[in-house]
Amino acid sequence: MIRRAITIAGAAALVTALLAPAPSSAQTRMTAWGEPDISGYFTQSQTVPLQRPEELGEQEFYTPEEAAERAARRMAPPEGPPERNRGTNSDVHYDFDQFGLSGFQNEVATNLRTSIIVDPPNGRMPALLDAARERADARREARRGREFDGPENRSLTERCIVWSSTLPPILPGGYNSNMQIFQSPGYVVIQAEMGDPRIIPTNGEAHAAGDLQQYNGVSVGRWEGESLVVETTNFHEATAWRNSGPNMKVTERLTRIDDDTVEYRFTVEDPETWAAAWSGVYPLARIDGPIYEYDCHEGNYGIANILAGQRAEERRQAENGQ
Amino acid sequence: MRHTRFSFLIAAVSAVVALLAHVPEAPGQGFRTEIPRMPDGAPDISGVWQALNNAHWNVEPHVADYPVVLELGAQFAIPPGQGVVEGGEIPYLPEARAQRDENFANRLGNDPEAKCYRAGVPRSTYMPYPFQIFQNTGNVYVIYQFAAAIRNIHVGGVREAPIDTWMGWSNGNWEGDTFVVDVTGVNGVTWLDRAGNFTSNQARIQERYTLIGPNHMEYEATITDPTIYSRPWTIRMPLYRRIEDDFQFLEFKCVAFSEEILYGHLRKPPED
Numbered sequence: 001m002i003r004r005a006i007t008i009a010g011a012a013a014l015v016t017a018l019l020a021p022a023p024s025s026a027q028t029r030m031t032a033w034g035e036p037d038i039s040g041y042f043t044q045s046q047t048v049p050l051q052r053p054e055e056l057g058e059q060e061f062y063t064p065e066e067a068a069e070r071a072a073r074r075m076a077p078p079e080g081p082p083e084r085n086r087g088t089n090s091d092v093h094y095d096f097d098q099f100g101l102s103g104f105q106n107e108v109a110t111n112l113r114t115s116i117i118v119d120p121p122n123g124r125m126p127a128l129l130d131a132a133r134e135r136a137d138a139r140r141e142a143r144r145g146r147e148f149d150g151p152e153n154r155s156l157t158e159r160c161i162v163w164s165s166t167l168p169p170i171l172p173g174g175y176n177s178n179m180q181i182f183q184s185p186g187y188v189v190i191q192a193e194m195g196d197p198r199i200i201p202t203n204g205e206a207h208a209a210g211d212l213q214q215y216n217g218v219s220v221g222r223w224e225g226e227s228l229v230v231e232t233t234n235f236h237e238a239t240a241w242r243n244s245g246p247n248m249k250v251t252e253r254l255t256r257i258d259d260d261t262v263e264y265r266f267t268v269e270d271p272e273t274w275a276a277a278w279s280g281v282y283p284l285a286r287i288d289g290p291i292y293e294y295d296c297h298e299g300n301y302g303i304a305n306i307l308a309g310q311r312a313e314e315r316r317q318a319e320n321g322q
Numbered sequence: 323m324r325h326t327r328f329s330f331l332i333a334a335v336s337a338v339v340a341l342l343a344h345v346p347e348a349p350g351q352g353f354r355t356e357i358p359r360m361p362d363g364a365p366d367i368s369g370v371w372q373a374l375n376n377a378h379w380n381v382e383p384h385v386a387d388y389p390v391v392l393e394l395g396a397q398f399a400i401p402p403g404q405g406v407v408e409g410g411e412i413p414y415l416p417e418a419r420a421q422r423d424e425n426f427a428n429r430l431g432n433d434p435e436a437k438c439y440r441a442g443v444p445r446s447t448y449m450p451y452p453f454q455i456f457q458n459t460g461n462v463y464v465i466y467q468f469a470a471a472i473r474n475i476h477v478g479g480v481r482e483a484p485i486d487t488w489m490g491w492s493n494g495n496w497e498g499d500t501f502v503v504d505v506t507g508v509n510g511v512t513w514l515d516r517a518g519n520f521t522s523n524q525a526r527i528q529e530r531y532t533l534i535g536p537n538h539m540e541y542e543a544t545i546t547d548p549t550i551y552s553r554p555w556t557i558r559m560p561l562y563r564r565i566e567d568d569f570q571f572l573e574f575k576c577v578a579f580s581e582e583i584l585y586g587h588l589r590k591p592p593e594d
Contacts, residue, residue, distance in 0.1 A: 151581040184457055215573060218570075303585065
């Protein structure tokens with residue numbers, strides 16, 4: 001089933017809304033206990049990339065015509081069967097189309113921006129510091145030659161421990177880029193479909209757990225006018241989201257724009273990883289629920305087959321005297 | 323005269339302030355002195371709750387027993403339990419009881435909990451770990467610490483499960499001050515405890531949550547599954563509010579801890 005993207009007319013209005021100051025209280029939907037209502041089911045899927053194509057420089061927006069053309073290309077089903085390159089992953093991977101996981105098969109929010117990142121002004125992530133490169137090199141070195149020895153040498157994604165697109169800042173992923181926001185007095189729960197539910201207390205008080213690290217970090221929220229501001233720290237050093245370190249701090253800001261849209265704005269700060277803080281913004285578009293249970297670990301045949309395949313290859317090599 | 327009017331004014335203002343201030347307390351923040359209610363009058367069952375019994379070992383009555391791995395000693399021995407099943411025993415049909423006994427004999431390798439699989443309903447309620455209920459004037463949302471399992475309880479919902487899942491599909495309704503949840507679409511792979519008690523994917527479960535005090539809730543679950551039980555049967559237990567003012571729901575991502583059980587046989591053998 002092919003779904004439509006939000007029309008460009010709506011997208012232009014959306015960009016205007018994203019540029020405009022926060023809506024007034026008179027227009028904002030409120031919960032029964034008097035907070036701005038940002039709850040619902042949403043998709044993060046975008047036609048806009050995280051980083052701006054370099055050739056665009058500081059051009060922040062496409063014209064409506066350019067954006068329409070990009071959206072049409074993004075939403076067009078492929079003309080033929082997917083290319084199968086023998087001996088590569090794509091040769092053996094299941095066909096995403098069969099399961100409705102391909103990009104053109106899902107709801108997507110489109111807007112006129114050229115990138116999700118808006119700061120630095122070139123729309124691209126700041127340079128990685130040497131300290132971060134060294135940490136990444138050390139991790140790679142520790143596994144060299146042992147990448148398939150056991151499950152702990154595989155990635156957190158392959159092990160179904162963490163999908164990085166579901167960590168704060170939540171970004172569009174390859175598929176299942178959906179989320180649920182559930183609001184109740186004193187708490188907002190944000191659950192990206194392939195991730196854990198994040199419990200965010202909204203009283204602005206820091207947690208008692210001190211230095212305890214968590215894969216999803218530790219989040220504290222507070223209301224600022226119409227926006228929920230969430231600060232997350234205490235990331236587990238194994239997470240290393242985009243080569244970050246355990247002292248990364250992510251600030252998210254969620255603001256309802258209209259009945260169908262919540263603006264998701266974020267800032268990433270990690271002086272041990274990037275030369276500067278960087279920020280982005282994109283719209284969350286309302287979708288019909290439910291979000292289905294994502295049982296990655298319960299159905300993880302992938303990692304068993306990867307390890308079994310490597311053991312079979314080693315046996316084959318041993319038998320051939322290699 | 324002036325003094326009396328002033329006192330009356332203060333009393334009136336205090337009354338108004340008290341009315342306006344009747345916003346539900348943020349849950350999970352300590353001991354409650356009265357049964358909380360939502361703005362629409364429904365009991366507020368939100369907060370962090372935990373069972374305090376040994377039903378997670380075995381929902382039927384049982385004496386203390388050896389740990390499943392002897393080398394773990396008394397620390398991991400099975401504590402006794404008076405059981406939470408109304409009437410004592412689960413009314414299995416004969417073939418199902420045989421399956422339960424086989425589950426028990428093979429529990430070391432086969433208990434889905436050891437594999438960090440979601441514990442399902444109702445087992446998740448009485449795992450020895452906290453869970454948090456979030457309630458707004460519409461729906462209810464529950465997060466269980468073990469494996470971060472989630473349940474969306476659709477209040478007023480009538481839809482049957484679109485698909486079988488580990489945590490099932492839940493429709494909730496208020497019957498007076500009791501929150502009644504009808505669960506369908508369970509996958510029949512979860513167990514009911516560490517002793518191999520189980521349901522099939524034909525099970526229909528009705529839970530009843532009733533606040534019996536500001537910090538205590540009575541929990542009942544009735545399981546109907548004519549493919550494996552001779553009649554519906556019920557478990558019942560109190561749930562206790564976690565009253566620490568600074569309680570924090572910590573991550574319990576157990577996948578890494580289950581990998582030896584699941585993939586240990588696929589490790590690279592040590593070099594000779």
